[in-house]
Amino acid sequence: xxxxxxLSCFIVLLFSVVTTSSDVDLLLNRIKPSIQGKSKNLLLxxxxxxxxxxxxxxxxFVYSNGTPLECTDVSSKQWSNLSLSKDPDxxxxxxxxxxxxxSGELPPEIGEFSSLQSLYxxxxxxxxxxxxxxGYSSSLSDIDFGNNLLSGSVPGSIWNLCDKLVSIRVHGNLxxxxxxxxxxxxxxxxNLVNFDFGQNNFSGVFPGFLTNFKGIKELDVSSNKLFGxxxxxxxxxxxxxxxxxxNNFSGVxxxxxxLKFGVDSFEGNDVSLCGDPLKKCSEQRGNGGISxxxxxxxxxxxxxxxxxxxxxxxGYSQRKKKRNFDEEDDEFDDGEEDENGGVGExxxxxxxxxxxxxxxxxxxxxxQVMEKTSYGTIYxxxxxxxxxxxxxxxxxxxxxxxxxxxxxxxxxxxIRHESLIPLRAFYQGKRGEKxxxxxxxxxxxxxxxxxESRPGKPILNWAxxxxxxxxxxxxxxxxxxxxxxxxxxxxxxxxxxxVDDFFVARLTDFGLYKLMIPAVADxxxxxxxxxxxxxxxxxxMKNCNSRTDVYAFGILLLEILLGxxxxxxxxxxxxxxxxxxxxxxxxxxxxxxxxxxEVLKGIRSPMEDGVVQALKLAMGCCAxxxxxxPSMDEVVKQLEENRPRNRSALYxxxxxxxxxxxxx
Numbered sequence: 001x002x003x004x005x006x007l008s009c010f011i012v013l014l015f016s017v018v019t020t021s022s023d024v025d026l027l028l029n030r031i032k033p034s035i036q037g038k039s040k041n042l043l044l045x046x047x048x049x050x051x052x053x054x055x056x057x058x059x060x061f062v063y064s065n066g067t068p069l070e071c072t073d074v075s076s077k078q079w080s081n082l083s084l085s086k087d088p089d090x091x092x093x094x095x096x097x098x099x100x101x102x103s104g105e106l107p108p109e110i111g112e113f114s115s116l117q118s119l120y121x122x123x124x125x126x127x128x129x130x131x132x133x134x135g136y137s138s139s140l141s142d143i144d145f146g147n148n149l150l151s152g153s154v155p156g157s158i159w160n161l162c163d164k165l166v167s168i169r170v171h172g173n174l175x176x177x178x179x180x181x182x183x184x185x186x187x188x189x190x191n192l193v194n195f196d197f198g199q200n201n202f203s204g205v206f207p208g209f210l211t212n213f214k215g216i217k218e219l220d221v222s223s224n225k226l227f228g229x230x231x232x233x234x235x236x237x238x239x240x241x242x243x244x245x246x247n248n249f250s251g252v253x254x255x256x257x258x259l260k261f262g263v264d265s266f267e268g269n270d271v272s273l274c275g276d277p278l279k280k281c282s283e284q285r286g287n288g289g290i291s292x293x294x295x296x297x298x299x300x301x302x303x304x305x306x307x308x309x310x311x312x313x314x315g316y317s318q319r320k321k322k323r324n325f326d327e328e329d330d331e332f333d334d335g336e337e338d339e340n341g342g343v344g345e346x347x348x349x350x351x352x353x354x355x356x357x358x359x360x361x362x363x364x365x366x367x368q369v370m371e372k373t374s375y376g377t378i379y380x381x382x383x384x385x386x387x388x389x390x391x392x393x394x395x396x397x398x399x400x401x402x403x404x405x406x407x408x409x410x411x412x413x414x415i416r417h418e419s420l421i422p423l424r425a426f427y428q429g430k431r432g433e434k435x436x437x438x439x440x441x442x443x444x445x446x447x448x449x450x451x452e453s454r455p456g457k458p459i460l461n462w463a464x465x466x467x468x469x470x471x472x473x474x475x476x477x478x479x480x481x482x483x484x485x486x487x488x489x490x491x492x493x494x495x496x497x498x499v500d501d502f503f504v505a506r507l508t509d510f511g512l513y514k515l516m517i518p519a520v521a522d523x524x525x526x527x528x529x530x531x532x533x534x535x536x537x538x539x540x541m542k543n544c545n546s547r548t549d550v551y552a553f554g555i556l557l558l559e560i561l562l563g564x565x566x567x568x569x570x571x572x573x574x575x576x577x578x579x580x581x582x583x584x585x586x587x588x589x590x591x592x593x594x595x596x597x598e599v600l601k602g603i604r605s606p607m608e609d610g611v612v613q614a615l616k617l618a619m620g621c622c623a624x625x626x627x628x629x630p631s632m633d634e635v636v637k638q639l640e641e642n643r644p645r646n647r648s649a650l651y652x653x654x655x656x657x658x659x660x661x662x663x664x
Contacts, residue, residue, distance in 0.1 A: 037103030062093040091115035111136035118142040135160035147172040147628035156180035167194035178204035346429040351413035354424030388440040408514035419475030421508040446497035471505040477632035492552035532566025554621025563596030610642030
């Protein structure tokens with residue numbers, strides 16, 4: 001055989017062997033091993049040549065001529081066509097794996113996809129840096145790496161994508177250094193609408209090149225280390241959302257006009273930052289300073305003031321020491337005498353709203369067991385005057401001793417909010433027994449409303465569920481940020497939410513772990529894990545914080561939306577991971593199917609009524625990385641911004657009978 005004949009045969013043989021699409025090959029051999037981390041990822045198991053492309057999760061494909069690979073019809077041949085993975089005419093168009101539990105790194109090959117348009121990898125645990133090669137992509141228009149653990153600097157090569165780039169989001173990572181600008185002057189990036197580099201460690205002055213990007217509508221560089229003045233050129237942009245908060249910007253704010261942006265867009269910067277909507281800028285004298293006489297006067301006045309304040313402070317400190325001593329001595333005075341005037345059976349502390357109670361009232365009340373938990377028993381107790389209270393008897397040996405327990409009791413007794421069940425009194429017996437005393441509310445728990453079937457059970461439509469979720473969120477926000485010493489709830493679950501006939505919700509059991517010895521407090525964590533409410537990073541109750549509360553609230557919000565119990569069930573499957581249920585539905589484009597049927601009843605548009613936004617919010621709360629979860633104040637804000645349109649659905653049957661003519 002001649003050499004030319006041999007070469008021809010070899011080329012034919014070569015092309016008969018290399019039959020896998022180059023993009024499919026990249027996904028399997030470079031992208032998948034890199035982004036799934038050290039352990040196998042269940043979502044990426046579908047990326048397999050034995051599985052048809054239409055069943056690969058998180059990816060969409062397109063033919064070379066621009067025609068998308070249609071995968072909407074399950075009955076179509078493409079849904080089961082295995083040969084498509086070998087078609088060199090197939091190209092990757094979209095890679096969407098938000099909240100997919102990814103933990104690896106972005107490989108350089110991410111820039112080799114010629115038809116890739118959207119790259120969504122937000123809310124994962126990706127590490128490393130953004131590869132320089134991302135700028136080699138010829139079609140990439142949407143990038144979202146938000147809420148990961150990416151670090152280093154953002155490569156300037158991203159501006160090679162400028163002609164097509166519509167949105168770039170790297171919010172909530174660990175990036176540092178300056179925000180890179182385009183290599184060439186006067187680059188406009190005319191299609192760029194969303195620029196979000198917030199919550200990182202970027203430093204340097206404001207990225208002035210952004211004033212040339214006239215198409216930007218949403219700009220966020222908040223929570224970084226940027227400094228200097230904010231350029232007036234921002235006024236010329238058609239901004240709809242702007243967040244420059246929590247940096248070190250100084251000087252005078254540009255005049256954005258009226259009330260276009262509020263204080264929250266600029267708060268947390270240098271105290272000298274001024275201008276509408278912040279404080280007014282002070283007018284300096286023409287010579288740029290104040291007179292030496294004025295300076296001398298100020299100094300003399302300050303010295304006099306310091307002397308006076310020092311004298312007052314000394315007197316105040318002495319009086320406070322005496323008062324504190326007296327308060328400590330009389331801490332348990334209220335109600336500690338028995339009916340004979342001698343030493344009583346225990347000591348009672350009264351708080352606002354519980355002043356009418358006496359020690360006799362509490363000790364002589366007849367109790368009926370309502371609920372038992374690992375750390376105590378709740379009783380419905382009847383008072384002699386016909387009133388009713390709720391008593392929580394803490395399990396013997398579960399609590400700290402009186403002196404260690406008292407500061408926490410006093411703190412919990414001061415908390416008042418319409419969405420929280422207030423502590424009215426606290427009783428400590430001579431043998432160490434401890435009773436927490438609350439108002440008795442004949443309400444059902446949210447768990448009962450969601451999961452128990454019974455005659456006459458009210459319909460829980462979206463408006464009612466939203467009302468309940470918003471009340472819970474407001475109660476938690478109050479605990480986290482509206483009291484002098486913030487309190488972590490520590491035990492958020494649907495069983496600890498009481499709901500009345502008008503769908504007003506109130507939280508109970510907040511902060512009780514503060515009273516318990518560590519071993520008993522950790523039992524609550526173990527229970528939260530079993531019931532599906534435990535944040536991934538929470539191992540011991542002593543480490544609980546506002547972010548672990550936010551995670552539990554996210555699970556609770558998913559429970560409200562999906563109508564499913566989180567955690568262990570009686571089914572053979574054993575455990576329901578609500579975030580995983582939603583992730584799978586998103587990837588399979590069946591999101592609307594995850595909602596409880598009652599949620600969607602009477603809703604014309606799930607988007608306009610805030611249902612979809614609530615689902616996204618819940619998933620954000622359940623982010624595996626604690627730092628990227630929203631605060632409860634942010635949760636309240638989002639729920640309020642996405643209220644249901646049909647408010648009439650909030651009315652109870654009683655309200656309807658009393659004159660409301662709107663259906664419920």
